[in-house]
Amino acid sequence: MIKKHVTCVFCDHCCRLSVEVEKGRIIAIHPFDPAIPAICSKPLMWESYVNHPDRVVRPLKNVGQRGEPEWMEVPWETALDEIAEKLNAIIAKYGSTSVAVSAMPVNLQSGAGLVRRFANLIGTPNYITPMELCVGNTAQVHRATYGWYTSAAYEKSDCIVLFGQTRSPENWPQEYLRIMAARRRGAKLIVVDPRVSNMAEMADYHLRIRYGTDAALLLGWLNVIIGDGLFDRDFVENKTVGFYRLAERVREYPPERVAEITGCDPELICETARVYAKAEGAVIPWGVTTDMQKNSTSAIRCQCILRAICGFIGESEIILSPGAGVPSVSELEMHDTLPPEIKVKQLGTDTYPLFSYKGANLYEDASMETYGRPFFNIADGSCMAHPPTLFAAMRTGKPYPVKAMLVLGNNTLLSFANQKGILDAFMNQELVVAYEHFITPTAQLADYVLPGDMWLERPAIGPSIEMGAMLTTSQQVLTPKGDCKNIYDLLKGLADRMGLAEYFPWENVEAFYDWRLSPLGMSWQQASQIPVIPLKPLADGTRFGTPSGKVELYSSVLEKLGYDPLPYFKEPDDESLAAEYPLTLFVGLREAPFYNTCLRQIPELRERMPEPLMLIHPEDAENNGIEEGDWVWVETTSGKLRIKAQFDHMQPQDTIRIPHGWWKPEKPQGLMNHLSDAMLLNDGLILSDDAENIDPEQGIPNLRGGIRAKVYR
Ligand code: SF4
Numbered sequence: 130m131i132k133k134h135v136t137c138v139f140c141d142h143c144c145r146l147s148v149e150v151e152k153g154r155i156i157a158i159h160p161f162d163p164a165i166p167a168i169c170s171k172p173l174m175w176e177s178y179v180n181h182p183d184r185v186v187r188p189l190k191n192v193g194q195r196g197e198p199e200w201m202e203v204p205w206e207t208a209l210d211e212i213a214e215k216l217n218a219i220i221a222k223y224g225s226t227s228v229a230v231s232a233m234p235v236n237l238q239s240g241a242g243l244v245r246r247f248a249n250l251i252g253t254p255n256y257i258t259p260m261e262l263c264v265g266n267t268a269q270v271h272r273a274t275y276g277w278y279t280s281a282a283y284e285k286s287d288c289i290v291l292f293g294q295t296r297s298p299e300n301w302p303q304e305y306l307r308i309m310a311a312r313r314r315g316a317k318l319i320v321v322d323p324r325v326s327n328m329a330e331m332a333d334y335h336l337r338i339r340y341g342t343d344a345a346l347l348l349g350w351l352n353v354i355i356g357d358g359l360f361d362r363d364f365v366e367n368k369t370v371g372f373y374r375l376a377e378r379v380r381e382y383p384p385e386r387v388a389e390i391t392g393c394d395p396e397l398i399c400e401t402a403r404v405y406a407k408a409e410g411a412v413i414p415w416g417v418t419t420d421m422q423k424n425s426t427s428a429i430r431c432q433c434i435l436r437a438i439c440g441f442i443g444e445s446e447i448i449l450s451p452g453a454g455v456p457s458v459s460e461l462e463m464h465d466t467l468p469p470e471i472k473v474k475q476l477g478t479d480t481y482p483l484f485s486y487k488g489a490n491l492y493e494d495a496s497m498e499t500y501g502r503p504f505f506n507i508a509d510g511s512c513m514a515h516p517p518t519l520f521a522a523m524r525t526g527k528p529y530p531v532k533a534m535l536v537l538g539n540n541t542l543l544s545f546a547n548q549k550g551i552l553d554a555f556m557n558q559e560l561v562v563a564y565e566h567f568i569t570p571t572a573q574l575a576d577y578v579l580p581g582d583m584w585l586e587r588p589a590i591g592p593s594i595e596m597g598a599m600l601t602t603s604q605q606v607l608t609p610k611g612d613c614k615n616i617y618d619l620l621k622g623l624a625d626r627m628g629l630a631e632y633f634p635w636e637n638v639e640a641f642y643d644w645r646l647s648p649l650g651m652s653w654q655q656a657s658q659i660p661v662i663p664l665k666p667l668a669d670g671t672r673f674g675t676p677s678g679k680v681e682l683y684s685s686v687l688e689k690l691g692y693d694p695l696p697y698f699k700e701p702d703d704e705s706l707a708a709e710y711p712l713t714l715f716v717g718l719r720e721a722p723f724y725n726t727c728l729r730q731i732p733e734l735r736e737r738m739p740e741p742l743m744l745i746h747p748e749d750a751e752n753n754g755i756e757e758g759d760w761v762w763v764e765t766t767s768g769k770l771r772i773k774a775q776f777d778h779m780q781p782q783d784t785i786r787i788p789h790g791w792w793k794p795e796k797p798q799g800l801m802n803h804l805s806d807a808m809l810l811n812d813g814l815i816l817s818d819d820a821e822n823i824d825p826e827q828g829i830p831n832l833r834g835g836i837r838a839k840v841y842r
Contacts, residue, residue, distance in 0.1 A: 136589060136601060138238060166306070178566075184610065189201065230244065230253065236539060242458040242460070242462050254475035254514060255514040260508065261829060262421055270827070275673045283308060284307070287316045288317045291328050291332075297721065321346060324744075340784060348379055348387065370682065424699060452597065452598030452599060452667060455648055486505075507595050515828045524553045545830070565578055567730060582609040585605075590646075649662070713834070713835065716812045726791075729791075742772065743840070744785065759774045764815065766837070771809045793806040
């Protein structure tokens with residue numbers, strides 16, 4: 130029996146696991162570190178995934194209509210020849226910016242640095258990723274405040290603040306165990322969540338705010354903490370800029386006003402603010418709830434500011450640093466090969482510049498001073514096109530045509546707001562390529578589906594995004610099924626055919642890793658025996674990676690981009706819709722058996738949750754004539770979807786909560802069949818990407834508060 134270490138990417142927790150292999154067969158999967166025995170049940174279903182009868186194991190070409198696919202198997206060489214020829218023809222006809230790339234680095238793992246490299250080399254700035262709605266966007270706001278990303282050190286914490294996270298043994302188990310360990314040491318738990326979640330049930334304090342008012346609560350906390358003088362004066366004086374302007378701003382948010390906005394007791398707001406500020410070490414760990422709101426930038430900024438002024442930075446909140454010694458993800462991406470005149474054409478750069486090249490360029494000098502080299506991309510949330518603007522260009526050809534879409538390791542159609550608009554965008558393409566494991570709803574719109582390896586079948590160096598000063602290795606355990614190939618093989622195959630062979634000179638991904646690791650004096654073979662390779666942090670701690678070198682409570686980057694440099698709260702709810710749409714909708718309830726749009730084809734997981742469920746308080750259900758288990762329509766001003774009602778006394782009255790990412794892989798393909806029901810069930814159908822429904826700084830859609838809805842049978 131031999132043991133291998135791997136990184137599981139059946140979800141974004143990226144747990145480190147140990148796999149026991151005997152005679153080429155996996156006989157057991159365990160947590161890698163016995164001290165943190167974190168593993169959920171999903172990786173134990175690996176066999177059902179790897180050997181699933183619906184898995185795509187040969188390249189497929191659609192010989193039918195777009196959206197009504199008739200699949201024909203073709204050899205890889207043929208598929209790559211044809212795709213490269215079509216890409217070249219589209220670039221020749223419409224220009225290099227007419228090609229778009231949508232990729233999910235966590236799923237791809239070994240595509241780190243290489244997907245953007247390919248996009249940059251073919252001359253397109255129009256790269257998007259679902260990371261835009263996740264840690265990628267959080268990282269950009271962290272960067273505006275203190276230059277890089279903070280990570281919660283639970284082990285040094287005696288106060289944990291959760292914004293809507295529902296951690297459990299089946300959902301982010303490692304973080305769950307760390308929270309439980311901190312609780313056993315006596316750490317206080319403050320949960321901010323309108324719903325009585327599992328975490329709220331065990332909390333010392335539960336702030337049941339109104340959906341979408343997180344920023345107001347945080348501004349109220351800042352009001353109390355600054356008013357009471359509970360901040361770290363030494364840190365504020367020496368390591369921040371803009372404190373007095375911040376203090377002036379938060380005076381606008383006294384507890385009484387915040388209580389009115391949030392619906393919380395003003396005493397509880399004050400008490401929890403004081404508990405947080407007086408803690409020896411407090412943490413506000415990352416969570417998606419504050420990522421997808423109209424006030425998202427302000428909410429995340431407030432969290433950053435609290436960490437800083439209360440003196441937790443460098444103690445319980447660790448600012449990560451990129452590492453030295455190997456080419457970074459940013460360097461692999463070769464952003465300097467994209468000419469400035471192309472970068473300014475990045476879609477959305479004028480309206481939402483924070484995530485674009487325009488925003489990233491504002492850190493160039495700071496990055497040189499702090500890290501000694503320019504880091505353009507942090508957590509894959511930088512230098513990115515604005516997804517709704519890209520989809521609009523795909524649909525309308527304005528401001529210029531986008532005619533080819535490469536979808537790599539993600540289900541783009543279901544991953545953003547305005548799903549019908551995205552469908553129209555895909556239908557208006559001359560070429561769509563999907564690199565996938567299954568024929569997802571997005572893949573059903575493709576001309577070619579190329580079969581990818583899965584995490585047990587590939588070698589990988591992590592993390593797949595620019596983050597901290599370390600590398601992780603994930604060993605290949607299984608031979609890829611059928612003709613499934615690594616993302617490197619796909620990118621190299623296209624690069625070779627498009628005159629870019631010199632930039633992908635390595636024969637395979639292992640040879641690429643040999644090259645990347647060579648500055649450390651290691652081959653991939655040697656490095657792969659080491660689960661975690663620490664790197665020397667590039668930051669020496671003398672300055673923060675912001676333009677001022679300090680924590681920017683008043684953000685110079687936001688100011689330069691024309692935004693309010695200080696956090697604020699703007700009411701997300703449109704009361705004028707209340708008569709027709711009496712309920713408030715919250716989208717996103719992580720369903721433990723699944724990960725976003727993935728894993729619903731695995732029988733052992735699906736049987737735990739066969740249908741999408743809407744949580745509704747029984748009294749609201751009764752008022753709307755709905756019985757438990759009814760299939761109902763949920764409708765907003767943007768559209769409607771079908772879902773099954775489940776009564777939940779823990780759901781606040783006048784609200785409903787629906788999950789993300791639903792389709793039914795067992796249902797037939799094609800538009801006539803609603804793309805395996807994705808066009809009936811998925812949350813993107815009822816979410817808007819109009820300017821009024823997005824966070825004005827980041828340009829990301831609101832999923833988490835102030836969305837008016839009605840429910841009927
Ligand atoms: S939580 Fe489960 S699915 Fe997610 S990475 Fe960890 S083991 Fe894999």
